[in-house]
Amino acid sequence: MVVAVLLLSLCGSAAVSALGTRTYTATAGLYFSVRTAASVDDLATAATFSQTQLASYATLAMTPEVLDPVAEDLGVRGGAGELAGQLSATAVDGTVVLDISAVDTDPARAARIANAVARQVITVVEDLSPSVTDSDESAVEATVVTPATAPSSPTSPKVVLNLVAGAVLGLGLGVLLAVAREALDTRVRRPEDVAELTRTPVIGSLGVEPGRRRRVLMEAAPHSPQAEAYRQLRTNLQFLELGEHGGQRSRHRAISVTSSLAAEGKSTVAINLALAMAETGARVLLVDADLRRPSVATVLGLEGAAGLTSVLLGRASVDDVVQPWGSSGLHVLPSGPLPPNPTELLGSVPMRRLLGELRAAYDHVVLDSTPLLPVADSAVVAGLVDGILLLVNATKARRHQVAESVRNLARVEAPVLGVVLNQVAREERSYGYWATEEPTAFATPEVLRPSGIEPARSGR
Numbered sequence: 001m002v003v004a005v006l007l008l009s010l011c012g013s014a015a016v017s018a019l020g021t022r023t024y025t026a027t028a029g030l031y032f033s034v035r036t037a038a039s040v041d042d043l044a045t046a047a048t049f050s051q052t053q054l055a056s057y058a059t060l061a062m063t064p065e066v067l068d069p070v071a072e073d074l075g076v077r078g079g080a081g082e083l084a085g086q087l088s089a090t091a092v093d094g095t096v097v098l099d100i101s102a103v104d105t106d107p108a109r110a111a112r113i114a115n116a117v118a119r120q121v122i123t124v125v126e127d128l129s130p131s132v133t134d135s136d137e138s139a140v141e142a143t144v145v146t147p148a149t150a151p152s153s154p155t156s157p158k159v160v161l162n163l164v165a166g167a168v169l170g171l172g173l174g175v176l177l178a179v180a181r182e183a184l185d186t187r188v189r190r191p192e193d194v195a196e197l198t199r200t201p202v203i204g205s206l207g208v209e210p211g212r213r214r215r216v217l218m219e220a221a222p223h224s225p226q227a228e229a230y231r232q233l234r235t236n237l238q239f240l241e242l243g244e245h246g247g248q249r250s251r252h253r254a255i256s257v258t259s260s261l262a263a264e265g266k267s268t269v270a271i272n273l274a275l276a277m278a279e280t281g282a283r284v285l286l287v288d289a290d291l292r293r294p295s296v297a298t299v300l301g302l303e304g305a306a307g308l309t310s311v312l313l314g315r316a317s318v319d320d321v322v323q324p325w326g327s328s329g330l331h332v333l334p335s336g337p338l339p340p341n342p343t344e345l346l347g348s349v350p351m352r353r354l355l356g357e358l359r360a361a362y363d364h365v366v367l368d369s370t371p372l373l374p375v376a377d378s379a380v381v382a383g384l385v386d387g388i389l390l391l392v393n394a395t396k397a398r399r400h401q402v403a404e405s406v407r408n409l410a411r412v413e414a415p416v417l418g419v420v421l422n423q424v425a426r427e428e429r430s431y432g433y434w435a436t437e438e439p440t441a442f443a444t445p446e447v448l449r450p451s452g453i454e455p456a457r458s459g460r
Helices: 002-019 040-060 064-074 079-084 107-128 159-184 191-197 225-242 266-278 296-300 308-312 342-346 349-361 377-382 399-411
Strands: 024-034 087-091 097-104 140-146 202-207 254-259 284-288 323-325 330-333 364-368 387-393 416-424
Touching: 002 159, 024 040, 024 107, 040 087, 040 097, 040 107, 040 140, 064 079, 064 107, 087 107, 097 107, 107 140, 191 202, 191 399, 191 416, 202 225, 225 266, 225 416, 254 266, 254 349, 254 377, 266 284, 266 296, 266 330, 266 364, 266 387, 284 296, 284 349, 296 330, 308 349, 342 377, 349 364, 377 399, 387 399
Parallel strands: 202 416, 254 364, 254 387, 284 330, 284 364, 387 416
Antiparallel strands: 024 097, 024 140, 087 097, 323 330
């Protein structure tokens, strides 16, 4: 934001400088003295007199007495009023020199105006000053010591000054906006933000996935930093399962992945997490429990006409609708036809009975659930599963939304395993670590599957 505002301000300053009207300034210098000075004392007195009168001469230069004849002589349509807007008279401090400056779009005309006004000032000052005793000459003598010449470069716009001012203004405004945005931004971006909302630990941090199209990253880029982040999440879940009971594995077999809002990436995370679990040789079933906007079948390219709802309504058995996917042994149970009462169906006795059967048949069951805040489906599912993963998108979820989701889960006493931060901004290159050569063919998840463990097979 700081860089963008700075560049915008510089571009604005450059545009103003390029499009502004160029004006030129010509200056004529007048020197004032007193003719009656004869001795040194007289010269000192005359110099003091001239200095005290210099401000009066500067004011006199801007009066109609001086400007009317000049405007008439140069053909200025606006007369003395218009000419006064182009002139300035400055008394140089500590001297008896008066500078008369004229500004015009034509450099030659600016010089003519300055010289004409200087000559007219001499005439008016000598007419108004008292005469020397026994003589008709004016006691004050004015001389043009610096005639105005046509300037070679414009005085406005001042390109360098404008650019410097634009840079300072843009930098200051950019920093101010960035600080204000940071102060007003309520998105949950870091683990520290999660710690302020809940005691639930952050067990995973996923970076920004390249591209906007949802894809099966564990299959498309298995050695990417993002894929390694899913493996770290899988490992953290395995440590959670060990619990504190002498290393005995707890019953965290059915896990629901949910989020506060839609479009936080819960379906993508559920799919890739299930694949990461299947890489270890475990029997993993991915269930699309989002009966409102199911997407698992679409992302994986599977048939979704029959699935979870078909089993719950007694129209098919699990073996009939479970579909294998990929080379890692992952099995998928699509959502099936969308029911008119998804909340009631997910909280029914058949759903509870089905989860019991799936726990017995698979090592891990990963459910892709609906968002918590828009609908009540996930809260119902939370009471049936062994653990909840709350996904928090760092670019979307606000603090009050995450806090409300945590409260909703606490009301139903849901076992929240942890929070997973998604779309966390970070330098992915620093997270990459792989051999300089391409992995050989034998280092595949299929061959590295522990012996004696076979994935569950579909009955189709």
